[in-house]
Amino acid sequence: MPAVIEVSCINCDMCVPECPNEAISMGTRHYEVDPLLCTECIGYYDKPTCIAVCPLDCITLV
Ligand code: SF4
Numbered sequence: 001m002p003a004v005i006e007v008s009c010i011n012c013d014m015c016v017p018e019c020p021n022e023a024i025s026m027g028t029r030h031y032e033v034d035p036l037l038c039t040e041c042i043g044y045y046d047k048p049t050c051i052a053v054c055p056l057d058c059i060t061l062v
């Protein structure tokens with residue numbers, strides 16, 4: 001279940017440096033998660049840290 005960033009992302013940059021796997025990068029219009037790199041932060045944090053830091057709550061696990 002990788003994290004997915006929704007279109008409401010405002011590219012605030014909060015989540016990008018927090019990802020332990022560097023799975024978040026700029027897409028066509030907003031940041032996107034590479035599902036092959038996202039590990040839900042297992043081994044690093046108790047919860048997905050990108051979700052914890054996003055001020056818009058626009059990241060979900062799917
Ligand atoms: S859940 Fe963790 S590993 Fe996955 S994109 Fe977010 S910060 Fe990166």
Ligand code: SF4
Nearest residue numbers: 009010012013015054
């Ligand atoms: S923290 Fe949320 S709003 Fe900010 S860039 Fe990441 S997904 Fe987008």
